[in-house]
Amino acid sequence: MDFPSYYSQNIAKLDALTKIAHGLVENLIRQNNIDTLAITSRTKTLASCLSKIENKSYRSPISQITDLVGIRVIVYFEHQIEIASSIIRDLFDIDEKNSFDQSKKLGSDRLGYRSNHFICKLGRSRKALKEYKDIYDISFEVQIRTILQHAWAELAHDRSYKLSSGLPSEIQRDVNLYAGLLEISDKAFSRIVREIDLYAEKLDSIDIQNEEINSLSLIKFVKNSADKYDLHNVRVRDQGSFDEVVQEVKNFGISNIGELSSLIDDGFLAMERAQSNDNEFGFIRNLLMWSDLPKYLTSSWNAHWTAIDVTSFNLLKKKFRNARSLFRGKDIDIEDYDLLDNDTEEDD
Missing domain, CATH: 3.30.460.10 (Beta Polymerase, domain 2)
Known part of the structure; x- marks a missing residue:
């Protein structure tokens, strides 16, 4: 045939x-x-x-x-x-x-x-x-x-x-x-990815308090915190770029996970539990804002986000009476503005 x-x-x-x-x-x-x-x-x-x-x-x-x-x-x-x-x-x-x-x-x-x-x-x-x-x-x-x-x-x-x-x-x-350069690059990228995987595995078996601030240590920090404090509404997606959040934490003056962990208090936990859902980015930003809202907006905020939910705002306002003025000064919108608490606010 x-x-x-x-x-x-x-x-x-x-x-x-x-x-x-x-x-x-x-x-x-x-x-x-x-x-x-x-x-x-x-x-x-x-x-x-x-x-x-x-x-x-x-x-x-x-x-x-x-x-x-x-x-x-x-x-x-x-x-x-x-x-x-x-x-x-x-x-x-x-x-x-x-x-x-x-x-x-x-x-x-x-x-x-x-x-x-x-x-x-x-x-x-x-x-x-x-x-x-x-x-x-x-x-x-x-x-x-x-x-x-x-x-x-x-x-x-x-x-x-x-x-x-x-x-x-x-x-x-x-x-x-x-x-040859392509082949070298292929091997190098493969080696780097395996090193990242090994570092992530190491974080699962050590106390991370002394770890430097990086995307992997921050993800592990959020996971550990959600488990420790039963924050079932916090979902770690482990997706997207962490560069912005890493820089925000560093600009806030935090150099390791222990320093970041020390910012967690009962007020912050109440703020997180009031959220219907949150992710790793929101968790870390909320923690920095709860610790020192004026400092965060001055030193860390970089216009990568421009709106805050009304639940978070109402809780922040209880600690920072001028919160509305601070957010207004950065042109940050408050979602569901009509649901704001009616407490009067002291202007700057």
Whole structure:
């Protein structure tokens, strides 16, 4: 049977395999909490297959083309490749002879396109399942690469850039140099992320009172405080940029978690418990304002937020009688203004 005939007779099976293999990979990657930029899949077009057959001079293309179905997993960091690769090995039957680690294929003295390629089958263990019985023995490819590896691969394989062609020696040296920089950056980012994870784990096992003010120590502080004082309305989302809050705390004159923790008193806890809900940003800002509202607005506030809820305002006003004037001076709105307590306020 010629290849075009084989392709036309099996395209429905190939499309079904693409959908099923993609779903299996995506589900297991998600279940193992591996962050990805993208998980994509495709069934190779007939035109692409014929071009590959011609370029590779395949004599038995039906058996030699193993990527009629392809899945690509793009992770953020290099150390995630090993984790994702282990998942793929457990999930499918692997053709070790035709699978490879591109970095090992390149050798220790060469730079460039790198990723893990696995030639897989769903496997005989799935043959008994109705939806798999016609596709369990068809080979497909799973590629796993980082964002930077993906960027290099796209450039190297784009004919308009010709980065993978034999280039003049001076240009080739530059290509090798920048490919090396990408590889170094890939490894460096992976190492930094692992160091961050180790630091976060360390915070779980030590007294954090002497820890410097940073995003991780502040998140841990809020979590610990919410648990210690039964503040069930405080939800730590651990999302978004913490740079602004870190700077606000430092500008307030706080250098470690112990100093910040010492600001918590019964009045502040009453203020937090009055909130219907709060997050880590609101918790820390409320603590600084409760400690010294004039100081916070003068030294820490930086216009990144411009409104305060009426509940917090009413409680702050009991401690700082000129609170309304202070907020008005910064053009900070009071939400639900009509619900303000009717206590008179002393002006500055």
